[in-house]
Amino acid sequence: MFKFLFERDTWQEVWDSLSKNKLRSMLTMVGVWWGILLLIGLLGSAKGLENSFNRLFGSFATNSVFVWGQSTSKPFKGFQEGKQVKLTLTDAKLIEENVEGIEFVVPRNQNQSLVVRGFLSGNYSVNGDFPLLDKVQKKKMIVGRFINQSDINDKRKVAVISEDIYKQLFEKDAEVIGELIKINGINFTVVGMFENGNVNMGPTSDIHIPFTTFQQIYNQGDQIGWMMLTGKPDADISQIEEDAKLILRNLNHIHPEDKRAFGSFNLGKEFAKITGFLVGMQFLTWFVGIATLIAGVFAIGNILLITVKERTKEIGVRRALGATPFEIKRQIVVEAVSITLLAGFFGIISGGWILIGIDSAFGQGDEAVIVNASVSISVIFISLIILVILGTLIGLIPAFKATSIKPIDALREE
């Protein structure tokens, strides 16, 4: 059935009829060329935007939710309304054990404190943290290290500071590792300095000290300020939020319908809005691209109809010489698909050039808006398959037109 595709004559015939009117063949291809070019250019740019988003948030576990305690708004089990809800490490542990789809639970504490170094001082937020934080909110260390398990176990007085604090409290080019800073009147050794990121999620973080040390110096006991829950990549973060709150309500004796007892910020949901926008843009791109493609393919069908009309006599001769209607139709469909594919190839190549242009114009450096604008090879294959299908369908119209005329009438045509 498809043996003819591998015969030289088939392609000779296609080449003959296309090269007979080169200008027209080229103009015919413009529509499809333009459609594919749009498709590749737009999809590549959308991908570039997505990449730049991913780069921005790459160091951050986006599938996460922050939960903290507030005051109750309903009396429950003998407690008056207005009770302060304090979350504890036990809560965190139970959530980690009981909520499905959870990857990490990161309990955190924060306090504003006076930080002094020599004659310089300032008020900064001091965070009590576990090493786990580095997993969900990657810190870009300039020098030194982040808090480790030994720090936690030994309740060491070590601090990891941000670059901003270094600039404010240290002299230019001063050594930072091993230096002492005074937090809340207690000396801490600086063990690391990290870069302030482009994007900060949650409260500003200036200084991190071990969680256990924080407990001790601020007298926190088991209490935590808030916790960050990170879902596994495919977990539903809204469900995790609900489940966690349910457990917290039970543990803290809070009315089931008390909406104000816990505050939360669902980063996963917010992030989904952004990615939803990106998905929407991709959909729009496909829509526009394919609509343009269809218009282009129709132009090809239109021209082929005219060509068939012009070749009525030739087709009559061919049939007198023994061409079956199927062979005539097949040839015209192959021509249609060939023009479509050829135009498609040119479109893909020029679309690629456009992406290269976009990349060199907007894609360079750390602040790039569009990062690595590109389309995957599967997109190319999908568009080629679409082209073949559309080309075949549109080729059928002139093909049937060509064989609808009886050979005798076709021969009579002058």
Place this chain on the structure above:
Amino acid sequence: MLNIKKLHKSYPIGDTSLHVLKGIDLSVEDGEMVAIMGSSGSGKSTLLNIIGMLDEADEGEYILDGVPIKNLTEKKAAIYRNKFLGFIFQSFNLINYKNALDNVALPLYYQGMKRQDRIEKALFHLEKVGLKPWAHHLPNELSGGQKQRVAIARALAANPKLLLADEPTGALDTKTSYEIMDFIQSLNDEGKTILIVTHEEDIAHMCKRLVRLKDGVMVEDVKVEQVRASQYV
């Protein structure tokens, strides 16, 4: 070879219909060379088209080489045309963007012959019509007589049982006409059965038998003394 009995054909024209063939009986033996004559409107072209399976009769019987030609699908007609018939047209009907060789090879292509064999065979037939040196020329680089010879080579390529020529000399001057007729006569000498539609008396008398149509009926069917075209060349 060819047997036609009580053939009728009419074309609808508006509300009425035009009765073009009114019961034609014709029988052609192997190796005959028949001229079908008649003024325009006599039905000679219609008869040739029916014989060529380009058109179908309303009524009557048509048997070609023992095969009844009836209720043909387009596909079957195409296969029969390819296998049984060679066409020669008044306006040559060469495909103008294909060179002489490819034009001659075209019926072989539709037979599904391999390219190499096709070229070999087409070259053989081109040589036979004396146009081998012009094999790679396009039709518009050839003279009228040369074009018709290419067309004859094309008609011969598939080795048909019957050659059908519709006014083969209609577009040619007298001298070239006689050259073409000389060639067609030589084909007949080799045993090919040939049917020629013409309205020129001199061409008709170069055949061996003359059939004259008038208003859709056969008015004359005689054997003629063949005039050899070679004496004019």
